[in-house]
Each structure stands twice: as structure tokens, then as C-alpha cells.
Amino acid sequence: MRMFLLIYIFSLLGIFFSIQNKSMDQSIEDGSMIYDDFCIQCHGPLGKGLTKNIPPLDSSDFLLNIGKSISIIKYGSKGPIIVNNKKYNGNSMISQGLDDEEISDVLNYIKNKWSNSDKSQITVKDVNNIKNPI
Numbered sequence: 321m322r323m324f325l326l327i328y329i330f331s332l333l334g335i336f337f338s339i340q341n342k343s344m345d346q347s348i349e350d351g352s353m354i355y356d357d358f359c360i361q362c363h364g365p366l367g368k369g370l371t372k373n374i375p376p377l378d379s380s381d382f383l384l385n386i387g388k389s390i391s392i393i394k395y396g397s398k399g400p401i402i403v404n405n406k407k408y409n410g411n412s413m414i415s416q417g418l419d420d421e422e423i424s425d426v427l428n429y430i431k432n433k434w435s436n437s438d439k440s441q442i443t444v445k446d447v448n449n450i451k452n453p454i
């Protein structure tokens with residue numbers, strides 16, 4: 321009987337934690353792995369971008385627009401876009417095929433990496449709310 325009670329309590333705890341939103345720290349940690357797998361080859365380990373066609377993520381004013389930032393990771397972009405008053409139009413960024421949770425994680429990571437610091441957490445719901453390219 322006591323065993324059943326324990327199993328019952330643990331399953332309730334499991335349900336409770338699975339419906340909780342992921343913490344910001346956890347999201348940033350998961351996002352760092354996604355960055356290393358999907359973004360680093362173009363945007364670089366220091367987020368400085370590459371050549372003249374790949375824009376920086378470090379100190380990028382583009383990241384201040386959350387809707388557009390979600391959209392570009394979700395749907396890609398073939399320019400032209402303006403980042404820190406500079407026009408980029410030479411390369412396109414294709415959608416990396418990430419799901420909504422992965423997109424929120426990688427955004428929370430890049431918004432708080434290098435000299436970037438923005439503790440307002442992007443949630444899976446924020447990503448889900450963007451249904452079309454902006």
C-alpha cells in the first residue's frame with residue numbers, strides 16, 4: 321500500500337514539473353547546444369558573423385525585435401535586412417528546421433551571450449504565436 325502511495329506521489333510530481341515552464345537558465349543551457357549545432361558555422365563562436373554577408377548576433381539591434389527574430393529562425397530570410405545600420409543582402413538564411421521549443425531556447429541563449437543581456441524570457445508560446453514570416 322505504501323508503495324502505491326509513493327508511486328502516486330511521484331507521478332503527481334512528474335506531471336507538475338512537466339507542465340511547468342522551462343526555467344530561463346535551463347533554456348539558455350539547451351540553447352547553447354543548439355547554437356553549436358546549427359548556427360555557429362555561420363554566425364561564429366563569438367557571434368560576430370562571417371564575411372560581409374552574414375550579420376553579427378553580438379550587439380545586433382535586430383534582436384530587439386522579438387517577432388522578427390523568431391520569424392527569421394523559424395522561416396529563414398533571403399534579405400535584404402538591416403543590422404546595426406548595415407544592409408545585408410548577399411546570402412540567405414534558410415530555416416534550420418527547429419521546433420518551437422528549440423527556437424525559444426536558442427533565442428534566449430543568443431540574447432544573453434557575448435555582450436548581449438536581455439533577461440526577458442522568450443517562451444514556446446511566443447514562438448508558436450508567429451504563424452507567418454514577418
Ligand code: HEC
Pocket residue numbers: 354355358359360361362363373374375376377380381382383389392393397398399400401403408409410411412413414416426427430
Ligand atoms: C548558412 C548560414 C547560416 C546559418 C546556419 C544560420 N544563419 Fe542566421 N543568418 C544568416 C544570414 C546570411 C543572415 C542574413 C539574412 C539575410 O540577408 O536575409 C542571417 C540572419 C540572422 C539573424 C538576424 C540578423 C542578426 O544578425 O541579428 C538572426 C537573429 C539569426 N540569423 C540567427 C540565427 C540562428 C539562431 C541560427 C541557428 C539556429 C542561424 N542564424 C543559423 C546565415 C546563417
